[in-house]
Amino acid sequence: DTEVTQTPKHLVMGMTNKKSLKCEQHMGHRAMYWYKQKAKKPPELMFVYSYEKLSINESVPSRFSPECPNSSLLNLHLHALQPEDSALYLCASSPNRGNEQFFGPGTRLTVL
Amino acid sequence: SQKIEQNSEALNIQEGKTATLTCNYTNYSPAYLQWYRQDPGRGPVFLLLIRENEKEKRKERLKVTFDTTLKQSLFHITASQPADSATYLCALEDTGGFKTIFGAGTRLFVKA
Numbered sequence: 001d002t003e004v005t006q007t008p009k010h011l012v013m014g015m016t017n018k019k020s021l022k023c024e025q026h027m028g029h030r031a032m033y034w035y036k037q038k039a040k041k042p043p044e045l046m047f048v049y050s051y052e053k054l055s056i057n058e059s060v061p062s063r064f065s066p067e068c069p070n071s072s073l074l075n076l077h078l079h080a081l082q083p084e085d086s087a088l089y090l091c092a093s094s095p096n097r098g099n100e101q102f103f104g105p106g107t108r109l110t111v112l
Numbered sequence: 113s114q115k116i117e118q119n120s121e122a123l124n125i126q127e128g129k130t131a132t133l134t135c136n137y138t139n140y141s142p143a144y145l146q147w148y149r150q151d152p153g154r155g156p157v158f159l160l161l162i163r164e165n166e167k168e169k170r171k172e173r174l175k176v177t178f179d180t181t182l183k184q185s186l187f188h189i190t191a192s193q194p195a196d197s198a199t200y201l202c203a204l205e206d207t208g209g210f211k212t213i214f215g216a217g218t219r220l221f222v223k224a
Contacts, residue, residue, distance in 0.1 A: 004155075031210060042201055042214035043156065055210055090155050097209025098144050098163070103155030 002027060004104035006091050012110045015081060021107045023074040023091030031055075032074040033101065034066060035090040043090055049074060050097075081111045114140045116215040118202060124221045131189040133218045135202035138183060140213075142204035145178055147187050150199045150217070159200075160187075192222045 004025045013019050023032065031050050035043035048056035049068040057066075063085075065077040074091055088108055092101040119134035135145070143164050148156035162169045162178045162185070169176050175188040189196055199217040 033210075033212070042216050044214075045212055048210045050210060088153075092155070098161075098205065100146060100158035100161055101156075101212070102158065103148075106153075106155050108153075 002102070004091055004093055004102050006089075006104035006107050008107060009105070010108045010110075012112065013078065013081065014112050015083070017081075018077070018079045020078065021076040021089055021091075021109075023076075023104055024072055025093040025102070026072055027093065027095075027102065028071075029093035029095050029102070030071065031094045031096055031099075032068060033092040033094075034074070034076055035092065037088045037090055037106070047076075078109075081109075083111050086110045114138070114213060116140070116202065116204060116213055118200075118215040118218045120218055121216070122219040122221065124223065125192055127193060127222055127224050129192055131192050131196070131220055131222070133187040133200050133202075133220070135185040135187070135215055136183060137204060140183075140204060141180075141207065143207040143209070144205040145176075145185050146203045146205070146212075147174075147176055147185075148201045148203060148214075150201060156201055189220075192220075194222045194224050196220060197222050 007022045034046040037043045046060045047066040052068045067075040088106045090106045091104045094101045115138045117136045146161045147159045150156040160176045173190045177186045201217045202215045
C-alpha cells in the first residue's frame with residue numbers, strides 16, 4: 001500500500017462547529033505532515049510529527065489542534081474556525097527527514 | 113527572510129521541446145531540494161530529490177541540477193508531452209530536516 005488517504009474529501013462547517021480531518025498511511029513512514037494550501041498558492045507547512053511526537057508547529061493558531069494517535073494515523077481537530085481558514089488541507093508522510101513526501105488527495109474545507 | 117522564487121508563473125512550450133524551470137532561493141541553506149508536480153485539485157506528486165552535495169540527478173525524461181553557490185536549481189523535462197502540463201513546485205528542506213518550504217510553482221503548458 002503506497003498511498004496516503006484523507007477523509008473527508010470535502011467538509012463544510014460553521015464557525016462554531018468542531019470537526020476533525022483524518023489522514024492514514026501504511027507505508028511505515030515515521031514522519032507525517034499537515035499543510036494548508038489556498039487557491040493558486042503553494043502548500044504551507046503547518047505541523048510535522050516525527051515518531052509520533054510533534055516536531056514542528058509553524059505558529060499555527062490554536063483553533064487547529066493536531067494529534068498523532070499512532071504511527072499510521074494523523075488527525076487535525078478544528079474548532080472555531082474563520083472563513084479565511086477555508087482551503088485545501090493536505091497530509092503527507094515520508095520515511096524520515098531528507099526523503100520524498102507522499103501526499104494525500106487533500107480535504108477541501110469551507111468555513112461559512 | 114527566507115525566500116524561494118520560481119522563474120515564471122507560467123511557461124508555454126511546444127510538444128517535443130525541452131522545458132526548463134528555475135528555482136532560486138535566498139537566505140537559506142537547504143540540505144535537500146525536491147521537485148513536485150501538482151495537478152488541479154490534487155496533492156503534489158514527488159518527482160526528484162537532490163542533496164546539497166549533489167550536482168545533478170536524472171530520472172527518465174527528467175533532470176534536476178543544484179548549484180548551492182548560485183542558490184539555484186534547474187528542472188528539465190525533455191521531449192515534453194501535453195500530459196506534462198501541470199504546476200511544478202520546488203521545495204527546500206533545511207539541514208535540521210522536516211521543515212519544508214515550497215516555491216510558488218510554475219504552470220507548464222505543453223501544446224500539441
